[in-house]
Amino acid sequence: MNNSSVSYLRKPLALFGVGLSLFAASAAFAQQAAATDDAKSEEALKLEKFTVTGSYLSAAAVEGALPVATYDAKELASTGATTLVDYLKTLPFSGGGGTIGSNFTNGGNGTTQIALRGLGGENTLVLMNGRRMTPSGTGSAVDLNAIPFSAIERIEVLKSGGSVIYGTDAVAGVINVILKKHATGGSASLYYGNTTSTDAAKRAGSFSIAGTADKLQFYVGAGWEKENGQFAPDRAYAIGGGHSGFGNPGRFFFTGAAQAALLAANSLTSAGSWTLDAGVNVAATAANFKPWVNTDPKTGGDRFPFENFTTMINPNQRYNVFANFEYEVLGERMKFFGDFNYADTHSEFQLAASPFSAAIPIPANNYWVQQIFGASATTVGLSYRFADFAPRLNVVDRSVLRLIGGFRGQLADKISYETSYNFSEENTSDKELNGVSQARLLANNASNTPADYNYFTRSYNPQVGTVPAGVPFNNPALIDLLRVDNNTGVNSKTQVIDFKITDNELYALPA
Numbered sequence: 429m430n431n432s433s434v435s436y437l438r439k440p441l442a443l444f445g446v447g448l449s450l451f452a453a454s455a456a457f458a459q460q461a462a463a464t465d466d467a468k469s470e471e472a473l474k475l476e477k478f479t480v481t482g483s484y485l486s487a488a489a490v491e492g493a494l495p496v497a498t499y500d501a502k503e504l505a506s507t508g509a510t511t512l513v514d515y516l517k518t519l520p521f522s523g524g525g526g527t528i529g530s531n532f533t534n535g536g537n538g539t540t541q542i543a544l545r546g547l548g549g550e551n552t553l554v555l556m557n558g559r560r561m562t563p564s565g566t567g568s569a570v571d572l573n574a575i576p577f578s579a580i581e582r583i584e585v586l587k588s589g590g591s592v593i594y595g596t597d598a599v600a601g602v603i604n605v606i607l608k609k610h611a612t613g614g615s616a617s618l619y620y621g622n623t624t625s626t627d628a629a630k631r632a633g634s635f636s637i638a639g640t641a642d643k644l645q646f647y648v649g650a651g652w653e654k655e656n657g658q659f660a661p662d663r664a665y666a667i668g669g670g671h672s673g674f675g676n677p678g679r680f681f682f683t684g685a686a687q688a689a690l691l692a693a694n695s696l697t698s699a700g701s702w703t704l705d706a707g708v709n710v711a712a713t714a715a716n717f718k719p720w721v722n723t724d725p726k727t728g729g730d731r732f733p734f735e736n737f738t739t740m741i742n743p744n745q746r747y748n749v750f751a752n753f754e755y756e757v758l759g760e761r762m763k764f765f766g767d768f769n770y771a772d773t774h775s776e777f778q779l780a781a782s783p784f785s786a787a788i789p790i791p792a793n794n795y796w797v798q799q800i801f802g803a804s805a806t807t808v809g810l811s812y813r814f815a816d817f818a819p820r821l822n823v824v825d826r827s828v829l830r831l832i833g834g835f836r837g838q839l840a841d842k843i844s845y846e847t848s849y850n851f852s853e854e855n856t857s858d859k860e861l862n863g864v865s866q867a868r869l870l871a872n873n874a875s876n877t878p879a880d881y882n883y884f885t886r887s888y889n890p891q892v893g894t895v896p897a898g899v900p901f902n903n904p905a906l907i908d909l910l911r912v913d914n915n916t917g918v919n920s921k922t923q924v925i926d927f928k929i930t931d932n933e934l935y936a937l938p939a
Contacts, residue, residue, distance in 0.1 A: 495586065495587045495588050496584055496585065496586055496587070497519075497584070497585045497587060498582055498583070498584050498585075499515075499582060499583045499585075500581070500582045501580060501581055501582065501608075504577075504580060504583070509577075510577065510619055510630065510632050510653065511540065511572070511573075511577055511653070512540075512542075512572045512575055512577050512580070512605070513540040513541070513542055513572050515583075516542045516572075516583075516603070517542065519585070521544055521545055521585070521587050521601075522542055522543065522544055522545075538742075538744070538773060538774075538775035538777075538822075538824030538825075538826060538856075538858070539564045539569070539571040539572075539573065539826070540571060540572045540573055541564075541569045541570070541571070541572065542554070542572060542603065543600065544585070544587065544600040544601040544603070545587075545600050545601065547599060547600035548569075548600070549569035549570075550569045550597065551597065551598075551599045551600040552569070552597075552598070552600045552601055552602075552603060553594050553597050553598035553601075553602045553603070554569075554570040554572065554575075554602075554603045554605070555602065555603065555604040555605065556575055556604075556605050556607065556769075556830070557604075557605075557606060557607055557767065557832075558604055558606075559832065559848075559850055559924070560850075560922065560924065561574065561830070561852060561922070562828065562830075562852040562853065562854045562920045562921065562922040563854075563920060564826070564854060564856070564920075571773075571826065571828070571854075573746050573771060573773045573826070573828075574748070574769070574771040574773075574828040574830070574854075575605050575771075576607070576634075576649065576651050576748045576750045576769065576771070577634075577651065578617065578634035578636065578649060578651045579607045579608050579636065579647075579649050579651075579750050580605055580606070580607060580608070581606045581607060581608040581609070582606045583603065583604070583605055583606070584603075584604040584606065585601065585602070585603050585604075586598075586601050586602035586603075586604070587601050588601060607647075607750065607752065607767075608636070608638070608647055609645070609647055609752055609754070610645060611636075611638035611647055612638055612639050612640065613637075613638060613639070614635065614636060614637040614638070615635065615636050616633075616634070616635040616636075617632075617633065617634050617635075618632070618633045619631065619632040619633070620632075623658075625662070626658060626662045627656055628655075628656050628657075628658040628662075628741055629655075629656050630653070630654070630655045630656070631653070631654050631655075632651070632652065632653040632654075633651070633652050633653075634649065634650065634651035634652070635649060635650060636648065636649030636650075637649070643755055643756035643757075644753060644754070644755050644756075645753060645754045645755075646751070646752070646753040646754075647751065647752050647753070648750075648751040649749075649750055649751070650747070650748065650749045650750070651747065651748050652746070652747040653744075653745065653746050653747070654744075654745040655741065655742075655743065655744050655745070656741075656743055657739050657741055657742055657743030657776065657778075658739065658740050658741040659736075659737075659738065659739055659740060659778075660735045660736070660738045660739070660740045661735075661736050661893075662740070663740065666735070666740050667733075667735055667736075669724075670733060670734055670735030670738070671724055671725060671729075671731035671732055671733045671734065671735070671890075672731060672732045672734050672780075672783070672813075673722070673731060673732075673811050674732060674783035674784070674785075674811045674812060674813045675703075675730060675731060675732030675811070675812070675813050675888075675890060676732060676781070676812065676813045676814070676815035676816075676886065676887050676888045676890075677703050677704040677730075677884075677885070677886045677887075677888075678703065678810050678811065678812035678813070678883055678884075679701050679702070679703055679720045679730070679810060679811040679812070680701060680702045680703065680717070680720075680808055680809070680810050680883075680884075681700075681701050681702075681808065681809035681810065682702060682806065682808060682809075683806050683807070684804075684806045685801070685803075685804035685805075685806060686714075686801045686804050686805060686806045686808070687699075687806075688804075689714045689801060689804050690702060690714050690717055692714075693713070693714040693715040693717070694714075694715070694717070694718065694719070696719070699719040700719070700720070701719070701720040702717040702718065702719060702720055703717065703718065703719075703720040703730050704716060704717060704718070704884065704885075704886050705717060705718040706718070708886065709885060709886045709896050709898070709901065710882070710884065710885050710886070710901050711800060711884035711885075712799070712800065713800060714800060714801065716800075716884075725890035725891050726891075728891060730890065731890065732780070732813055732888075732890050733890055733893065734779070734780035734813075736780070736893055737778060737779065737780040737781070737819045738778065738779060738780065739776075739777050739778045742775055742776060742777040743775070743776050744773065744774065744775035744776070745773070745774045745775075746771065746772065746773040746774070747771070747772055748769065748770060748771040748772070749768075749769070749770045750767075750768065750769045750770075751767075751768045751769075752765070752766065752767045752768070753765065753766055757835070758837070760837060760838045761837045761838055761839075762835055762836075762837040763835065763836050763837055764833075764834075764835055765832075765833070765834060765835070765836060765848075766831075766832060766833040766834075767830070767831070767832040767833075768830070768831055768832075769828070769829075769830040770827070770828070770829050770830075771827065771828045772825075772826070772827045772828075773824075773825070773826045773827075774823075774824070774825050775823075775824050776821065776822065776823050776824070777821075777822050778819050778820065778821050778822075779819060779820040779821075779822075780813065780815075780819055780820070781813050781814045781815045781816075781817050781818070781819055781820065781862070782813065782814050782817065782820060782862070782863055782864045783811070783812070783813050783814075784810065784811075784812040784813070784814065784864070784869075785811070788866070788870065789807045789808055789809045789810065790807065790808040790809075790810060790873060790883060791807060791873055791874045792805045792806050792807050792808075793805070793874055793876045794808075794873050794874060794876070794880050795875070795876050795877055795878055795879075795880040795882075796880060796882040796883070796884055798876065800884065808883075810883060812883055813888075814864055814887075815887035815888040815895075816885070816887040816899060816900035816901070816902055816907060817862050817864065817907060817910075817911060818861075818862040819862065820860065820861065820862050820863060821860075821861040821862055822858065822859065822860055822861070823858075823859040823861065824856065824857070824858050824859075825856070825857045826854065826855070826856045826857075827854070827855050828852070828853070828854045829851075829852065829853050829854075830850075830851070830852040830853075831850075831851045831852070832848055832849070832850050832851075833848065833849055834846065834847050834848025834849060835847055835848075836848075839929070842931060842933050843929065843930070843931050844929070844930045845927070845928065845929045845930070846926075846927070846928055846930075847925075847926065847927040847928075848925075848926055849923075849924070849925050850922070850923065850924040850925075850926070851921075851922070851923050852921070852922045853919070853920065853921045853922075854918075854919070854920045854921075855917070855918070855919050856916075856917065856918040856919075856920075857915065857916075857917050858915070858916040858917075858918075859913065859914070859915045859916075860913065860914040860915075860916070861913045862911060862913070863911070863912045863913065863914060864910055864911065864912065865910055865911070865912040868909060868910050868912075869881065869910055872906070872909075872910065879903075879906065881902055881906060881910065882901065882902055885900075885901040885902065886901075887899050887900060887901070
């Protein structure tokens with residue numbers, strides 16, 4: 429048994445011996461080649477200093493390990509985009525519900541956001557010149573309107589998650605927008621675009637001046653943009669399917685004696701809900717009602733086409749002013765630098781008039797319920813829309829101020845440092861106009877006087893999209909009493925003091 433074991437190991441040992449022989453031969457060949465190469469002068473390749481987004485390491489070797497995509501100013505200009513989000517949303521790794529442009533309606537807040545890999549804008553970290561920006565409003569996403577598009581030198585996108593370095597707000601990735609610095613001369617640009625039907629004009633302009641003076645480098649510029657709004661009915665492809673059960677005339681749910689009176693007046697044995705009969709603008713008797721039809725108004729149904737009041741492109745206007753400088757205090761040893769950016773945005777979006785839920789019924793002693801049903805009156809459930817009010821309008825004004833100052837330089841040949849103070853502040857005013865005060869409405873519903881709000885009126889014809897003559901049928905003074913405007917103000921501030929030292933080569937191994 430021992431003999432067989434020795435025999436079994438003999439072949440691998442022999443092969444190992446051959447391997448040693450080959451290794452010795454190749455080592456001898458390498459020594460000869462090295463001796464030959466020593467006679468030749470070796471040329472060193474010097475790399476320019478750069479920093480890769482997603483890492484604090486400045487060594488060139490880290491570049492290949494990070495999935496960073498870079499897009500320069502020429503590529504941005506070639507696409508015809510006029511805003512940062514217009515360009516970013518064309519990239520293959522952006523998308524999902526978190527990508528919001530200027531045409532985002534039905535609940536927008538005037539911001540534009542980008543989402544990488546569909547994970548939401550709050551999960552994509554946006555940096556400007558490698559530094560954090562103040563999140564917009566009460567959320568954690570950055571408003572891209574605050575970044576001057578005409579001043580962008582390049583965009584670096586870290587496509588994989590950067591939470592290890594930047595935190596949980598970088599789960600989807602990092603977008604680092606680098607603004608222009610080292611430039612000379614001036615530039616100006618103008619843009620105008622419009623559609624062949626309806627005025628949806630978009631205008632933009634920008635200018636910049638850059639140069640050097642002794643030890644100073646500076647860059648100053650400004651940009652302006654204005655876009656007209658466009659309603660969904662202006663485009664046939666934007667209409668269809670946008671209708672609701674909360675309508676005008678309303679959808680009513682009767683019970684008891686009132687339901688029996690309606691069935692008798694219409695010669696029916698059953699009906700789930702009711703609305704005003706065709707041609708009736710103000711109901712006076714039970715015969716003025718018909719069963720509510722739960723279909724598209726284009727097919728004769730009674731659903732409400734809210735899309736007729738919705739903006740497809742929100743009117744907006746924005747401008748920004750930006751500047752940066754660098755001054756050599758002690759040459760490469762110490763440089764004083766600063767960044768300034770101010771952006772102001774105004775945007776609006778419109779929605780159909782406020783809906784009112786069946787969860788809050790009309791009391792039986794409401795004056796107009798009594799006028800129609802008298803002793804047969806019962807509590808009336810409803811799905812209703814206050815079309816005699818103006819459409820809901822959101823007006824958002826937002827300003828962003830960002831100031832950065834600090835020192836950077838070289839402590840030694842391969843050791844650099846940077847210290848800075850970063851201050852940014854955002855103020856947002858969000859006005860929600862033409863709402864309905866629920867408290868005032870509930871107090872008004874049961875006065876049992878003509879001052880009660882009359883729900884049994886037609887302020888809009890959903891089948892033909894017109895407003896009847898004589899609207900509003902309710903007293904304008906009552907509408908003004910019930911109307912309410914809300915204004916939400918948000919202030920966000922970010923202050924950061926940082927200091928970092930970078931050593932390109934901490935030490936060298938003996939080999």
